[in-house]
Amino acid sequence: MTDFLFTPTTNNVHVVMPDPRVAGMIGLSHDLESALADIVDNAVDAGAHNVLIRHLFGPEDVQGLAIVDDGRGMSEWQLLRAMEYGRDHQHDAGDLGHFGVGLKAASLSQAKRLDVFTRRHRYMAVGAGMTRESVRRGRPEIASHNPEAAERALTVHGSRFPVSHGTVVQWTGLFSRPRRKSVREIETWIDARMRRISRFLGTTFHRLIESGRLVIQLDMLDTSLGEAGSSFTVEPLDPFALLSSVSSPTAWHFTTSVGDIRVVAEGKIIAFSERTDPQFVLTSQRDAAKHQGIYVYRNDRLLQAGGWNGLADDGDTQLGFARVRMELSEELEGHLRFNPEKAGVEFSEELLHALLEAHTDDGQTFEDFLRAARDEDENSRKRQRQKIFVVRPVAGVPASVRQEMKKHFGFDEDAEDVTLRWRMLADDVFFEVDRRKRVLVLNKRYYEAITGCKNLTDREAPLVTTMMHLLLEDVFRGQKLGPRQNARLEAIQAVLVAAAHAEQEAADKTARAR
Incomplete structure (x- = not known):
């Protein structure tokens, strides 16, 4: 030797x-x-x-x-x-x-x-x-x-x-x-x-x-x-804000130790219904899976947002609902290493082993947590239909309707938000699309015939604004409209103008009959 x-x-x-x-x-x-x-x-x-x-x-x-x-x-x-x-x-x-x-x-x-x-x-x-x-x-x-x-x-x-x-x-x-x-x-x-x-x-x-x-x-x-x-x-985006909601399972509170240093970690499994929420997505819908895993904080500053650090396979798509929160104490710093960009950490072998041995007060282990996360993913796949995402309307559609959109469709986080407004337009136009300003304008000229109300407020005609948003939200995607989209818009415009004129005629006929 x-x-x-x-x-x-x-x-x-x-x-x-x-x-x-x-x-x-x-x-x-x-x-x-x-x-x-x-x-x-x-x-x-x-x-x-x-x-x-x-x-x-x-x-x-x-x-x-x-x-x-x-x-x-x-x-x-x-x-x-x-x-x-x-x-x-x-x-x-x-x-x-x-x-x-x-x-x-x-x-x-x-x-x-x-x-x-x-x-x-x-x-x-x-x-x-x-x-x-x-x-x-x-x-x-x-x-x-x-x-x-x-x-x-x-x-x-x-x-x-x-x-x-x-x-x-x-x-x-x-x-x-x-x-x-x-x-x-x-x-x-x-x-x-x-x-x-x-x-x-x-x-x-x-x-x-x-x-x-x-x-x-x-x-x-x-x-x-x-x-x-x-x-x-800048608004705060707490990766764990959702996890205190009623729909989410209770937290998994893990404790373990590295030598004399006590280590605490909190695991959460995200409810499937929250998967399109900005707090879950964080960046874009495509990158959401990258942000599941370990979250490490130091002095209330987030150092790492996702990745499993060797505790699980980063490519394991079945762990897409699981997050674990850790606080980096001064005593624990000797068991972690982070780069000058503060864009991730590396755990020591002692800390990795300790986390794999961590358990909750009722004896559940870290492996039990990962297993539960995989079960949630499997159950979600059984009930998941093909998800359809829509562009988020930030004004012109009531908050309660937006909540239902989020629940049943989900919002496309890669597309900028859209505003809906009523404004007086020409007689032969039912709507205008301003892609640069992200605004869908509806013709105020037809508001009374559609709603039966003379006075316009931002919260009125939610049915019309919602239907128009669902009909036209796709024109706010991509860099520019193609010939087929433009032709479709012209056709919708013509049909809606004809329908609006018919609505006005019907309203006038009813008024004369009175």
């Missing part, structure tokens, strides 16, 4: 410095959403309550992106330290940051240039910048900016909330930009991105948002006009 396994005698020790270009490899696994989450982590660690994510665009292109917060801000010395690659950054146990490379790695994974403008309370504004090219060459260069530029950046982006102290992180030279160049196409591209960002951040930070500790807003600013459009606030 000793002939093959031995410790050699050491004569000399040589310290080998890492290649500086290694710094440029950090963060390459970031996508836009995870990179933004890393910047939000920094803002939360700095005590921010408000965060604004702003797309900057001009007449022909998307020019950049700014992330604004009202945290403590930094002095010049703190800013320069924060911009340094390879510096050991100290983090408190309650911080969301972990590696000390998030600002640079996240930013330069998405853009050619990073600029930071910041101000501490009662300090002057300061700024610094760095380029992706300098990092790629292995010689990261930090450029200090004049205070006037920093002050202007804080003023320009401080329209949503006061930034008497706080930070603006600005990305320019974005690697991902729209192919089309018209203003309308650019705005559509940005709007789609903001929706993806909102879903991701709403899930990742749902606990902080729900508790009121964090408010995240998104908007876009036209740099040629110097005007920002209306903003919208």
